[in-house]
Amino acid sequence: MLTIAVDAMGGDHGPRVTIPAALEMLKKHPNLELIMVGDQSVLRKYLRAKRALDTERLTIQHASQQVEMDEPPSQALRTKKDSSMRVAINLVKEGRAQACVSAGNTGALMATARFVLKTVPNVNRPALISVLPTDRENEDVRVLDLGANVDSSPEQLVEFAVMGSVLTSAIEEIDEPRVGLLNVGEEEIKGNDLVKKAAELLTNLHDINYVGFVEGDHIYRGSVDVVVCDGFVGNVALKASEGLAKMLLQQIKDGFNRNWLTKLSGLAALHVLKNVAKRTDPARYNGASFLGLQGIVIKSHGNANVMAYQNAIKEAMLEVEKDVPQRISRKVGKLLQREDA
Amino acid sequence: MLTIAVDAMGGDHGPRVTIPAALEMLKKHPNLELIMVGDQSVLRKYLRAKRALDTERLTIQHASQQVEMDEPPSQALRTKKDSSMRVAINLVKEGRAQACVSAGNTGALMATARFVLKTVPNVNRPALISVLPTDRENEDVRVLDLGANVDSSPEQLVEFAVMGSVLTSAIEEIDEPRVGLLNVGEEEIKGNDLVKKAAELLTNLHDINYVGFVEGDHIYRGSVDVVVCDGFVGNVALKASEGLAKMLLQQIKDGFNRNWLTKLSGLAALHVLKNVAKRTDPARYNGASFLGLQGIVIKSHGNANVMAYQNAIKEAMLEVEKDVPQRISRKVGKLLQREDA
Numbered sequence: 001m002l003t004i005a006v007d008a009m010g011g012d013h014g015p016r017v018t019i020p021a022a023l024e025m026l027k028k029h030p031n032l033e034l035i036m037v038g039d040q041s042v043l044r045k046y047l048r049a050k051r052a053l054d055t056e057r058l059t060i061q062h063a064s065q066q067v068e069m070d071e072p073p074s075q076a077l078r079t080k081k082d083s084s085m086r087v088a089i090n091l092v093k094e095g096r097a098q099a100c101v102s103a104g105n106t107g108a109l110m111a112t113a114r115f116v117l118k119t120v121p122n123v124n125r126p127a128l129i130s131v132l133p134t135d136r137e138n139e140d141v142r143v144l145d146l147g148a149n150v151d152s153s154p155e156q157l158v159e160f161a162v163m164g165s166v167l168t169s170a171i172e173e174i175d176e177p178r179v180g181l182l183n184v185g186e187e188e189i190k191g192n193d194l195v196k197k198a199a200e201l202l203t204n205l206h207d208i209n210y211v212g213f214v215e216g217d218h219i220y221r222g223s224v225d226v227v228v229c230d231g232f233v234g235n236v237a238l239k240a241s242e243g244l245a246k247m248l249l250q251q252i253k254d255g256f257n258r259n260w261l262t263k264l265s266g267l268a269a270l271h272v273l274k275n276v277a278k279r280t281d282p283a284r285y286n287g288a289s290f291l292g293l294q295g296i297v298i299k300s301h302g303n304a305n306v307m308a309y310q311n312a313i314k315e316a317m318l319e320v321e322k323d324v325p326q327r328i329s330r331k332v333g334k335l336l337q338r339e340d341a
Numbered sequence: 342m343l344t345i346a347v348d349a350m351g352g353d354h355g356p357r358v359t360i361p362a363a364l365e366m367l368k369k370h371p372n373l374e375l376i377m378v379g380d381q382s383v384l385r386k387y388l389r390a391k392r393a394l395d396t397e398r399l400t401i402q403h404a405s406q407q408v409e410m411d412e413p414p415s416q417a418l419r420t421k422k423d424s425s426m427r428v429a430i431n432l433v434k435e436g437r438a439q440a441c442v443s444a445g446n447t448g449a450l451m452a453t454a455r456f457v458l459k460t461v462p463n464v465n466r467p468a469l470i471s472v473l474p475t476d477r478e479n480e481d482v483r484v485l486d487l488g489a490n491v492d493s494s495p496e497q498l499v500e501f502a503v504m505g506s507v508l509t510s511a512i513e514e515i516d517e518p519r520v521g522l523l524n525v526g527e528e529e530i531k532g533n534d535l536v537k538k539a540a541e542l543l544t545n546l547h548d549i550n551y552v553g554f555v556e557g558d559h560i561y562r563g564s565v566d567v568v569v570c571d572g573f574v575g576n577v578a579l580k581a582s583e584g585l586a587k588m589l590l591q592q593i594k595d596g597f598n599r600n601w602l603t604k605l606s607g608l609a610a611l612h613v614l615k616n617v618a619k620r621t622d623p624a625r626y627n628g629a630s631f632l633g634l635q636g637i638v639i640k641s642h643g644n645a646n647v648m649a650y651q652n653a654i655k656e657a658m659l660e661v662e663k664d665v666p667q668r669i670s671r672k673v674g675k676l677l678q679r680e681d682a
Contacts, residue, residue: 072528150533151534184491184573184576193492215580217584219581219585220587229577233573233577235525235557236523237581240582241584243557243558243561243582244560247476247562248586248621251621252617255613258613264609265609268609269606272603272610273596276589280592
């Protein structure tokens, strides 16, 4: 059996999304147990509406508070000790759950997870990693850090590279994931001080398959399995591309909605466009992971729908099955041993 | 009359693109004169093929060398003193042309332009700015820096903000363009040291309409007229979004090409999709500008086609007509005077 704690109140939609997603996942995975954390009277109401009050493998863990989406992390940490987010993380700490999932405030989740679970020995700070699509069918790419850190040091980028490599190797079952460093050009002379120094360190590190610099447009080309960058850069790049994709798809939709003739042609094209939308659907890629913690914490998009939230729970299950924190801890330990020698 | 020097050899396609683009522009703009810089025998051959050897308002300026697309900027600067790029910039310096356009090596263009033309007094370094589409019809956004600088200081970001505001105000004829600072969140506490310090400086600067932080996905939302960022971040964000857009459009194309049924539905959808592609066509947005120089230097995409290259020349014409370098110089001077007082 596999037990996951869900911050049932977190995100833009709270239990309206987390409860149906949880029930779906329990149906699909007979080896899954879920602990839904939040206001028990509210959660019971949602379960009752779904006629699922006595659902097997689902328990409610009461939490009296809730972290607001715009609440400063330090305030959440200080004043929300009984929030659904904090209690879900506590369950991981106490060993009652093997992972937790939250769609709540990213900053608060990061701060609370780090405070409660601590980082793996010798990992400076956790990093946020997520899967993104590439233009090669069935080949995805993982990018980190997506915003857990800003002003990272070269040494931190190396930590990100190692952690990203370990996760990708474990989940995708490939031996030596290709790791690239995000830069403004592929030539060695290009880039800022940060990536130049990180590249030097990575080139001398023979434990991961570092393949050199990659440019922004290469993220989606499937030429590497892991893209490493500072969290400021990763966050902006990810959001910028999401923004452009959204604009394009909206314009296509508007174009087909213009008049009855375009609507007709839209009907004809619907099948093809739906397939494309499905392949790059953000819901499919929902479930970013904080790597480097002594425990598994998965961040769902705040506005995830039921399908997307299920994928976040699925990511948690995968990382439990593959024992990702242990693997990271072992790999980081091994690297340090060598340095000491 | 308006005279523009064209680095006729630069870019992936050289005269195959620059010559037809030049001839088209001369046809459209009776007040335009072009000086085509490059190997005169090669350029004559292309003109002859177009039966345009005696074209009025087009002269050839011979240059015996050419900067390679992957040549290090310092090497180009040192060893290519008679390159088509260098000579085109010299023509601006000598006052024989009012602007120049090149699709050549960006780093070399930046280094050479800066060396030959110098920056406007009190501007530290030039910045690369370009127009991008937004989801509001007929509303574009300008983003800088796109990679002329990495490791910018807060003071440089302020310079970028002022220069971007001046250019946008001049070209779009709006009084107070809204200027946003690219960040990982909109709240004041978010961001790295660089943007926090720059935000402080910008908030105290009352000469431009600084509206606060914008996130990556807001670039394409038309909520601001100018987005300011360090060149590393801007370059990666731009390329990442280009990469995702390319992937999406390719997938749509592949989807319609799958079999005769999808091809048929593609035919029906063609009109709508072409309209969308046209609106976000990179060719329409070709022509980035190095702001902060004592002269106008426009950078075309290396792989620009004839239509795209015309837009780069058009951008040069606009900046000449609006006297952009003078305006930047006046505005920067005014700000400094106030500081001294």
